[in-house]
Amino acid sequence: MMHSRYLTGFGPQGPLALAATLLLGTCLGACSPQAEASEGETTTAAASSPAVASSSAVGTRLTSLSTPGPDRPVPVDAPRPRKIPSTLDELDEAALAALYKGSDSVPARTGNPLLRVPEGGSRAPNNRQTFAPERDMDAKLTIPFGSDKHEFGQVRQGDLLTHTFELESAGKNPVKIRQASPTCGCTVSDLLVNTGSGEYEAYKMGDPIEPGTKVRIVAKLDTTHKQSKVQVRINLYTNDPIGLTQLSLVADIEPFIRATPKFVNFGDIKEGESKTQVIDIRTSRGEPVTLEIDPNSTIKVPAGMQIELTPVNPGEDGRSSRWRVSVTIGDGPKEGQIGYQLRLVTDIEMPDAKAPTFGGGTRYTVTSTINGRVLGALSFTPQFLSMGLVRPGQRVPRTVKVISHDPDFDLSGIKVELQGDNGKELAWADSFSTSIKPAAGMSNAVDIQLRLDGLPEGADGSFRGVMIIHTGHERKPVIQVRFSGVCRAGVTKPKGGG
Numbered sequence: 321m322m323h324s325r326y327l328t329g330f331g332p333q334g335p336l337a338l339a340a341t342l343l344l345g346t347c348l349g350a351c352s353p354q355a356e357a358s359e360g361e362t363t364t365a366a367a368s369s370p371a372v373a374s375s376s377a378v379g380t381r382l383t384s385l386s387t388p389g390p391d392r393p394v395p396v397d398a399p400r401p402r403k404i405p406s407t408l409d410e411l412d413e414a415a416l417a418a419l420y421k422g423s424d425s426v427p428a429r430t431g432n433p434l435l436r437v438p439e440g441g442s443r444a445p446n447n448r449q450t451f452a453p454e455r456d457m458d459a460k461l462t463i464p465f466g467s468d469k470h471e472f473g474q475v476r477q478g479d480l481l482t483h484t485f486e487l488e489s490a491g492k493n494p495v496k497i498r499q500a501s502p503t504c505g506c507t508v509s510d511l512l513v514n515t516g517s518g519e520y521e522a523y524k525m526g527d528p529i530e531p532g533t534k535v536r537i538v539a540k541l542d543t544t545h546k547q548s549k550v551q552v553r554i555n556l557y558t559n560d561p562i563g564l565t566q567l568s569l570v571a572d573i574e575p576f577i578r579a580t581p582k583f584v585n586f587g588d589i590k591e592g593e594s595k596t597q598v599i600d601i602r603t604s605r606g607e608p609v610t611l612e613i614d615p616n617s618t619i620k621v622p623a624g625m626q627i628e629l630t631p632v633n634p635g636e637d638g639r640s641s642r643w644r645v646s647v648t649i650g651d652g653p654k655e656g657q658i659g660y661q662l663r664l665v666t667d668i669e670m671p672d673a674k675a676p677t678f679g680g681g682t683r684y685t686v687t688s689t690i691n692g693r694v695l696g697a698l699s700f701t702p703q704f705l706s707m708g709l710v711r712p713g714q715r716v717p718r719t720v721k722v723i724s725h726d727p728d729f730d731l732s733g734i735k736v737e738l739q740g741d742n743g744k745e746l747a748w749a750d751s752f753s754t755s756i757k758p759a760a761g762m763s764n765a766v767d768i769q770l771r772l773d774g775l776p777e778g779a780d781g782s783f784r785g786v787m788i789i790h791t792g793h794e795r796k797p798v799i800q801v802r803f804s805g806v807c808r809a810g811v812t813k814p815k816g817g818g
Contacts, residue, residue, distance in 0.1 A: 454498075456559045460491030461535070469568040472541070477575045478670035478684060479543050482509075485567050487535040491560075494528030499557040500537065506552035506569060510538040539569060544670065547575045577603045577666060579645075579688040586649055586658075586692030590725045591795075594650025599688050601643040601664065608639035609666040614685065622660055624653025624694070629664070639667075647690055655696040662688045697726045697795045705787070707772055707805025712779045716772040720801050722789065723765040731766050733792045738770075741784035741802065748783060751775050775807050782806045 463485065470483045489495040500508045512520035514534040529535060539554055549572055556565040580600045589595055603609060611629050613621075621627060626648045631640035649658060666684045705718040724731050736754045740746035751773050759765035770787055782804065789799040 454496075454559045455561050455563065456491075456493050457561050458492040459495045459559050459561070460489070461487055461495045461497075461556070461558050461560045461565055462490040463487045463565070463567075468566065469570065472569070472571040474572050474574060475543060477543050477547060477573050480671065481541040481543065481569070481571060483539055483541075483569060485537040485539065485554075487537065487565075489529040489531050489533045489535065491531055494530050496526055496528055496559045497523065497535075497556055498526060498559070499555075500525075501555045501557070502539065503552045503554075506554060507540050507542070508537060508554060509540050510536070512536040512538070537567065539567065541569045541571060543571065543573045546571075546573050548573060574604055575686075576607075576668070576684040577601065577609070577686045579664075579686045582688050584647060584688060584690045586690070589649055589653070589658075589692055589694050591655070591694070591696050592650075594648060595692075596646055596648040599645040599647065599662070601645055601686060603641045606641045607668065608635055608637075608641050609668055609684075610639050611643050611664045611666060614663040614665050617663055619661065622653065622658050624651055625649050625658065625660060625690070626651070627662065645688075649692055649694070653694045655694050657691070657693055659689070659691045662690060695725045697724070697729065697793050698791055698799065699723050699725065700789070700799050700801065703801070705770060705801060705803035707783075707803060709806050709808060710772065710775065712777045712807060712809055713774040714772070715774050716805070718770045718803065720768045720770070720787070720789075721759055721765060722768060722791070722799065723759075723762065724793075726793065727764075729764075729793055731764060731791070734766060734768075735790045736768055737788050737790070739786050739788060741786060741804075746783070746785045747781070748775050748779060752785070754787065770803060772805070778809065779807045780809050 467486065470485070472481050472483070475481060497511070500511055502508050511523045511525075512535070513523045513529055514536075515521055516533075520534075520536055523529070523535070537554065537556075541550075541552055543550070549570070551568055551570045553569075554567040556567070557563065558565060578601070580602075584597050584599060586595050586597065601611065611631075613627065613629075628646040628648075630644045630646070631638060632642040632644055634640040645662070645664070647662070664686050666686075668684050670682055670684060700720055700722045702720065705720065707716050707718065710716055722731065722734065734756060736756065738746055738749065738752055738754065740749075746752070753771050753773055755769045755771070756766055757769075759767045768787070768789065783806075784802070784804040787801045787803060789801065791797055791799060
């Protein structure tokens with residue numbers, strides 16, 4: 321009768337009992353291999369109770385699963401729901417060893433929360449670990465409205481900014497801070513709690529913070545390698561029902577020194593051609609400086625690139641607030657892409673209050689990225705030809721464009737031959753042919769077409785080869801273009817295809 325009372329909603333705890341019963345039905349449905357009753361399926365027991373008959377599909381599902389019948393026998397060895405361990409104390413020795421396999425040490429069992437391992441992965445010793453969720457509905461960590469975000473306003477690059485956040489344990493039960501995790505460029509130097517006498521002492525992660533206790537978080541923002549508008553966060557993981565409290569630091573960072581442009585693109589540079597571009601370097605407040613290419617950089621200036629630094633209207637000591645950087649590409653660069661990140665170092669030290677970070681440099685620096693492409697006497701595209709998946713008899717054309725960048729060279733004498741890959745004989749060589757014609761709209765370029773004229777009936781397998789282009793140019797006499805494909809007799813002929 322008591323169960324009937326809770327299910328029909330009589331008594332002060334009727335709705336709660338009903339919710340618990342429906343939740344139990346959901347769990348049984350998820351854990352039992354026999355939980356495949358269709359929606360609306362009922363038994364004699366369910367039909368005899370108007371309350372159950374009018375309940376949701378979940379309640380109906382619960383009744384049908386809990387009542388055996390001719391169509392739904394309950395096996396003796398039906399599995400029971402597994403209990404998920406929440407602390408290391410609940411793991412046996414084998415499970416504990418498997419969890420910490422590869423680690424230098426295994427933590428003590430005494431009440432330690434179980435560290436979760438991502439599904440399908442292993443917990444390496446250096447991976448970031450996440451505590452099993454612990455929530456206390458009566459614990460609360462609060463901060464005055466609007467105080468979770470502090471804006472420093474306009475600051476100078478290199479400044480080390482500090483701000484103290486004031487929080488409070490304001491629930492009925494103690495708050496526990498599990499972790500304080502800052503984002504890049506921000507550090508938490510101190511996490512302090514009030515001792516009750518007005519003094520603050522260092523907080524130990526995981527210790528309870530009694531209700532009414534004040535909490536201070538001293539956060540620092542390093543602006544060394546930052547410019548413009550920057551926002552960093554501090555994530556606090558607690559047993560508060562919300563679980564995560566976020567604090568923010570915002571600053572508008574004025575760079576000490578600027579490069580214009582920050583990205584230099586030379587585009588295509590022909591063999592034997594020389595190009596020069598200029599980068600303008602200025603300090604933001606007119607301070608005179610000296611400049612040099614970073615002597616500690618492990619990246620060397622590429623062959624064929626020359627960089628010249630010239631001060632504009634320097635003082636007697638050679639220092640200037642404005643510098644002209646000339647970058648020239650032209651004498652002996654390698655064919656292909658050319659790139660370099662130019663890093664220039666001043667003689668001005670950053671503020672004494674900050675410590676060297678991110679590489680150890682303490683002087684102001686400025687960078688500009690340089691890119692371009694050096695063309696040889698001849699260029700071609702694409703670099704590789706794919707015939708794809710073909711059927712016997714199917715015709716497939718592919719084209720390579722060869723361009724001469726030498727105005728004194730004529731491509732009319734170009735010749736082509738086909739060979740197998742790695743010196744091997746080309747499979748079905750009689751099924752391939754080539755042709756050459758001038759490229760449309762270009763004065764000194766040709767299109768070379770490689771045609772698959774159709775493999776014989778019964779052909780099946782892959783083929784690979786090399787199209788060897790004899791150019792006749794003294795600096796680039798041969799161009800090699802590889803090609804490949806696969807023939808399958810069962811491939812369906814596309815509508816309108818060859």
